[in-house]
Amino acid sequence: MLKDKKILLCVSGGVAVFKAAALTSKLSQAGATVKVMMTDSAQKFVTPLTFQTLSRQPVYVDTFDEKDPRGVAHIDLADWPDLILIAPATANMIGKLANGIADDMISTTLLATTAPVYVAPAMNVHMYEHPAVVKNLKTLASFGYQFIEPGEGYLACGYVGKGRLSEPQEIIRVLEDVISSESVKPLNGKQVLITAGPTQEKVDPVRYFTNHSSGKMGYAVAEAAAKLGADVTLISGPTSLEAPAGVNFINVVSAADMYEAVMERFPTSDVVIKAAAVADYKPKDTYAEKMKKQPGQWYVEMERTTDILATLGKNKQHQLLVGFAAESERVEGYARKKLAMKNLDMIVANDISEEGAGFQANTNIVTLYKRDETKVELPILSKTEVARQLMQEVVALLEGPRHE
Numbered sequence: 235m236l237k238d239k240k241i242l243l244c245v246s247g248g249v250a251v252f253k254a255a256a257l258t259s260k261l262s263q264a265g266a267t268v269k270v271m272m273t274d275s276a277q278k279f280v281t282p283l284t285f286q287t288l289s290r291q292p293v294y295v296d297t298f299d300e301k302d303p304r305g306v307a308h309i310d311l312a313d314w315p316d317l318i319l320i321a322p323a324t325a326n327m328i329g330k331l332a333n334g335i336a337d338d339m340i341s342t343t344l345l346a347t348t349a350p351v352y353v354a355p356a357m358n359v360h361m362y363e364h365p366a367v368v369k370n371l372k373t374l375a376s377f378g379y380q381f382i383e384p385g386e387g388y389l390a391c392g393y394v395g396k397g398r399l400s401e402p403q404e405i406i407r408v409l410e411d412v413i414s415s416e417s418v419k420p421l422n423g424k425q426v427l428i429t430a431g432p433t434q435e436k437v438d439p440v441r442y443f444t445n446h447s448s449g450k451m452g453y454a455v456a457e458a459a460a461k462l463g464a465d466v467t468l469i470s471g472p473t474s475l476e477a478p479a480g481v482n483f484i485n486v487v488s489a490a491d492m493y494e495a496v497m498e499r500f501p502t503s504d505v506v507i508k509a510a511a512v513a514d515y516k517p518k519d520t521y522a523e524k525m526k527k528q529p530g531q532w533y534v535e536m537e538r539t540t541d542i543l544a545t546l547g548k549n550k551q552h553q554l555l556v557g558f559a560a561e562s563e564r565v566e567g568y569a570r571k572k573l574a575m576k577n578l579d580m581i582v583a584n585d586i587s588e589e590g591a592g593f594q595a596n597t598n599i600v601t602l603y604k605r606d607e608t609k610v611e612l613p614i615l616s617k618t619e620v621a622r623q624l625m626q627e628v629v630a631l632l633e634g635p636r637h638e
């Protein structure tokens with residue numbers, strides 16, 4: 235899996251630097267090209283020469299040490315890798331990255347990159363639990379950084395707890411999982427229909443009812459499905475997002491528009507994922523002209539919209555159906571009820587009362603409930619990573635007994 239992959243390993247200063255040396259050796263043996271950047275404090279634990287010897291590549295330690303006049307090292311390095319791994323990631327490095335500080339080779343390069351970044355923290359257990367570090371990790375998650383959690387056990391500082399750099403073999407396993415899920419393209423030939431964003435239910439030419447959905451979750455799912463080789467159609471309510479590349483994009487406004495667009499494509503779809511926040515009610519009457527202000531109250535009578543997902547559930551044949559549930563209380567109970575009532579294969583529940591979950595945020599905290607009563611609880615993750623893991627579950631369901 236790692237053969238010919240270009241990995242930029244960022245080593246910040248903690249006692250776990252020795253594990254980063256072992257990691258460099260294993261990655262190189264697996265066929266990856268590893269370039270290493272080190273902070274000054276990392277060099278106090280292990281010398282650059284160790285990494286240079288293990289990687290057979292130059293090691294970068296100083297932003298201003300420009301060896302090649304044809305380029306700018308930190309920009310070239312930012313553009314070079316397939317992925318970036320920070321291991322060990324100290325509390326200091328995490329803090330700098332979360333706050334956009336660029337005062338060394340690693341933090342400067344990371345500000346300039348668009349490559350996926352994996353962070354493997356290592357520090358004292360109390361540092362790891364400190365609200366500042368917790369907040370900084372959340373900020374990094376909201377930037378789309380992904381994490382390889384530290385292990386629990388005896389720490390070099392004498393404490394026992396969470397904070398040990400994940401073992402090199404475990405880090406390699408995580409990277410291989412990511413690479414394999416993106417290179418194998420298990421959804422080749424599959425038609426995947428995804429809905430995203432809010433709907434707008436018009437009252438008159440200037441007023442409508444809507445909700446807070448930004449579309450970020452559904453667009454991330456569309457992107458993740460396309461990366462796995464699916465032929466993706468994204469039906470979106472009004473958002474300010476750009477349609478992901480390589481996706482058939484259909485803009486709709488109201489729940490009724492979305493219903494029509496979905497129903498038309500349902501028979502030829504293999505998978506439908508409904509991340510949209512569809513209005514449950516719409517104004518019974520709409521007015522052709524702007525309603526004028528009048529003394530006293532204005533009562534707008536509302537009527538139910540059609541439940542698109544429930545309709546799909548009633549009519550489904552070979553299709554795999556995935557719903558979302560935005561709940562603010564009794565999340566599991568309500569989600570499981572929707573799973574059963576709408577005849578779904580899986581439902582993604584997010585507790586919209588939790589910070590970092592639900593509407594608008596770049597992160598989400600979800601639990602996936604499946605028909606067979608199993609569930610997968612995910613920690614706070616970027617919506618990109620939630621979408622990636624959700625699509626892996628979709629692939630597993632498609633390969634399972636009912637769909638193979």
Ligand code: PMT
Nearest residue numbers: 447448449450451508511512541542543558559560593594
């Ligand atoms: O867009 P973001 O800002 O990123 O926010 C993401 C999100 C919070 C919108 C998303 O994660 C989410 O939870 N989407 C579903 C929101 C919702 O409408 O949940 P619900 O519990 O009301 O509906 C359950 C399911 O039925 C949903 O899959 C919904 O698309 C579907 N539904 C609901 C009503 C309706 N008339 N037709 C439907 O198909």
